[in-house]
Structure formats: structure tokens, C-alpha cells
Amino acid sequence: MIYLDNAATTRTAPEVVEAMLPYFTENYGNPGGIYSLGSAGRKAVNEARRILAGALGARQEEIYFTSGGTEADNWAVKAAAESRPGRGRHIVTTKIEHNAVLNACRYLEKQGFEVTYLDVDENGMVDPGRLKAALRPDTILISVMAANNEIGSIQPIGQIGAIARERNILFHTDAVQAFGQIPLDVEALKIDLLSASAHKLNGPKGVGMLYIRSGVELPAFVHGGAQERSRRAGTENVPGIVGFGAAVKRALGSMEERAERETQLRDHLIRRIESEIPCCRLNGHRSKRLPGNVSFSFSYVEGESVLIMLDMAGICASSGSACTSGSPDPSHVLLAIGLKHEEARGSLRLTLSGENTREELDTAVDSLKEIIQRLRDMSPLYQEAIRTRC
Numbered sequence: 077m078i079y080l081d082n083a084a085t086t087r088t089a090p091e092v093v094e095a096m097l098p099y100f101t102e103n104y105g106n107p108g109g110i111y112s113l114g115s116a117g118r119k120a121v122n123e124a125r126r127i128l129a130g131a132l133g134a135r136q137e138e139i140y141f142t143s144g145g146t147e148a149d150n151w152a153v154k155a156a157a158e159s160r161p162g163r164g165r166h167i168v169t170t171k172i173e174h175n176a177v178l179n180a181c182r183y184l185e186k187q188g189f190e191v192t193y194l195d196v197d198e199n200g201m202v203d204p205g206r207l208k209a210a211l212r213p214d215t216i217l218i219s220v221m222a223a224n225n226e227i228g229s230i231q232p233i234g235q236i237g238a239i240a241r242e243r244n245i246l247f248h249t250d251a252v253q254a255f256g257q258i259p260l261d262v263e264a265l266k267i268d269l270l271s272a273s274a275h276k277l278n279g280p281k282g283v284g285m286l287y288i289r290s291g292v293e294l295p296a297f298v299h300g301g302a303q304e305r306s307r308r309a310g311t312e313n314v315p316g317i318v319g320f321g322a323a324v325k326r327a328l329g330s331m332e333e334r335a336e337r338e339t340q341l342r343d344h345l346i347r348r349i350e351s352e353i354p355c356c357r358l359n360g361h362r363s364k365r366l367p368g369n370v371s372f373s374f375s376y377v378e379g380e381s382v383l384i385m386l387d388m389a390g391i392c393a394s395s396g397s398a399c400t401s402g403s404p405d406p407s408h409v410l411l412a413i414g415l416k417h418e419e420a421r422g423s424l425r426l427t428l429s430g431e432n433t434r435e436e437l438d439t440a441v442d443s444l445k446e447i448i449q450r451l452r453d454m455s456p457l458y459q460e461a462i463r464t465r466c
């Protein structure tokens with residue numbers, strides 16, 4: 077099997093599983109307990125917190141563990157909105173956010189908030205000037221993702237953070253795809269709230285975090301006990317949190333060389349597809365792009381058919397976003413960069429990990445080339461188009 081869907085989720089690294097195991101079997105005590113069995117878990121949670129804070133240039137007390145990226149996004153967006161009733165009811169976000177942010181915004185619209193969904197350019201980039209122009213005196217929150225999960229475009233979040241800070245508006249960034257892939261420093265980038273998730277960087281599923289800059293008054297989202305300094309109730313997912321810490325340590329230690337290697341593999345993949353498969357278009361920015369992301373649209377094929385045939389060849393890939401698979405609607409991200417419905421439906425996303433080899437990628441392109449040719453051979457539209465141009 078060749079796994080090329082690392083933006084959907086990653087394999088939990090063996091050393092991460094190893095680090096987690098004792099917290100299921102031996103050190104299973106409740107970290108809230110006074111006894112020493114609880115203190116082992118408590119220490120491990122704090123060690124993970126220290127690693128995560130270090131990775132972001134944050135302080136330990138600014139890191140709050142959650143059940144994943146979705147919860148972190150929901151908490152950031154909804155709590156930020158609801159905590160500022162006197163200041164205004166306007167939020168600025170983009171058309172290419174993950175559904176965790178978009179649907180939280182849509183929920184807020186039903187509660188009477190106003191949301192501006194910014195357009196992006198044809199490369200999927202947010203324009204800071206356009207964002208600035210969208211701000212109003214009653215704007216309370218800006219939420220712009222650090223890097224996009226479908227097309228990999230990396231946003232100018234430092235510039236956006238500076239604009240937000242200058243206007244005293246809260247700035248949230250969904251960094252689920254960016255964390256562990258590109259350097260992120262919450263001070264330098266002037267970020268107030270940042271979401272991340274363990275399973276996108278070889279950690280376990282079901283654990284994430286929200287960074288809350290100290291001084292930002294963000295009310296609790298999950299109410300209950302006093303865990304996470306009374307801001308996020310619920311007995312800590314100790315093994316998950318330990319795994320998150322181990323995964324971040326691993327990802328950070330290898331970030332530079334991994335990025336360099338993945339970028340080379342990515343560009344090799346892009347070059348081969350562009351030169352060997354006609355009528356295709358690269359989605360997303362060519363260079364301001366996550367090291368492991370390749371996204372293409374192929375005319376005259378259905379992405380779903382390509383995926384099924386790739387699967388039969390032992391290759392796991394994705395069309396658009398995993399969260400929307402099973403739905404016939406084309407991806408909102410691909411529509412936002414200007415693709416027509418049929419172009420968006422002919423899209424394919426291949427996302428790499430540090431473990432993929434050049435041989436695997438070459439095998440994948442060979443299969444892809446053959447599959448697309450086979451599908452196009454059945455398309456009268458393609459037969460027609462090939463005589464003219466794509």
C-alpha cells in the first residue's frame with residue numbers, strides 16, 4: 077500500500093505509541109488524584125504542555141488540551157464571539173477555512189453575528205490589504221488558517237496578526253496543517269489563539285490543543301470540573317496528551333530536513349504530473365505551499381473514479397477534503413480559487429509524509445497516468461477536446 081493522504085490523518089509513529097502505552101496500563105491514575113498514581117499522569121501532561129509551548133514560543137500556561145482540532149476551532153471562534161457582547165458582532169474569516177471554523181461561523185450567524193468570508197486569489201492566498209479593508213469598528217475576531225488542508229497554500233499570518241494587533245482585534249489561526257510542518261512562533265506572528273491537532277503530525281487521534289495568549293479573556297467552552305485551569309473541563313486524555321507531546325517533539329526535531337526532503341519529492345511529483353498528464357492544473361500556490369501537499373484538477377475525469385481506481389492499485393489519496401467525501405458537492409476551497417464545478421470534481425489531493433519514498437511516488441504517478449488515460453478514453457468530450465486544446 078502507498079499512503080498519500082497524510083493531510084487527512086497520519087500513522088501514529090511507533091515511538092509515540094511506545095510513549096503512550098504506560099499511561100494506559102501502569103500510570104492510569106486520574107491526574108486530579110492526590111495519590112502518587114495520579115501525579116505520574118499529571119507530570120506527563122505537564123511535560124507535554126512544556127513541549128507544545130516550546131514548539132510555539134508560548135508559555136506552558138497558555139496551552140489548553142482539547143479533543144482535537146475541531147473542538148479547538150469551535151472553542152476559539154464561538155467563545156471569542158460570545159465573550160465580547162459590548163464590543164461588536166462582526167467576524168472576518170475566509171472562504172477556504174476548514175469546516176470546523178466555517179460551520180462555527182455559520183452557527184454564530186444564526187445567533188445574530190455578522191461574518192465576512194473573504195475571497196482568496198486563484199492561488200488560494202488571502203490578501204492582507206483586502207482583509208484590512210473588511211475590518212469594521214465592531215469587528216471582534218479575525219480567523220485565518222495558517223495553511224490550507226486541501227491545496228496547501230500558506231497564508232501571510234504574520235502580516236494578518238500585525239493588522240489584528242494594531243486594531244486590537246482577536247486573531248485566531250487554525251494551524252492544524254501547519255503545526256510541525258513550518259515554523260510557527262505565536263509572539264512573532266502576533267497570534268492570540270491557535271488550534272492544533274495531534275493526528276496530523278503522527279500523533280494519536282482525538283487530542284488537540286488551543287493556545288490562548290495570556291491576558292485574552294476566553295470563556296470556557298466545555299463546562300464541568302476544574303481541569304485545564306477551569307477552562308476546559310473533563311478528565312485529561314493522559315495517553316493522548318502524552319502522545320501529542322511525543323509527536324511534536326519528533327516532528328520538531330526533524331522539521332527542517334523533512335521539509336526539504338518532502339519539498340523535493342513534492343516538486344518531483346508535480347513536475348512528472350504536469351509533463352506526463354495532459355489537461356491538468358496545479359491547485360494552490362506553487363511555492364508558498366506546505367512541503368507535502370500536491371493538489372491537481374484533471375479535466376474530463378471524476379475525482380471519485382480516480383480515487384477508486386487508485387485504491388484498487390493500492391494507493392490511498394483524496395479528492396478535496398476527507399470531511400466532505402461522500403458528499404457530491406465540490407470542495408468549497410476549489411470553488412473559492414475559481415474552479416468550475418466540473419473542474420473541482422476532477423480534483424485529486426496527494427499528501428506526503430516523511431516516510432514516503434521517491435519510488436512510491438513514481439509508482440503512484442505511473443498508475444495515475446494510466447487511470448486518467450483509461451477514464452478519458454471513455455469520455456467523448458475529451459476525444460473532442462484533445463483535437464483542439466484542453
Ligand SMILES: *Cc1c(COP(=O)(O)O)cnc(C)c1O
Binds near residue numbers: 083145146223273275
Ligand atoms: C484536520 C483538520 C481540522 C480538524 O482537526 P481534528 O483533530 O480532526 O478535529 C481542522 N482544521 C484543519 C485545517 C484540518 O486539517
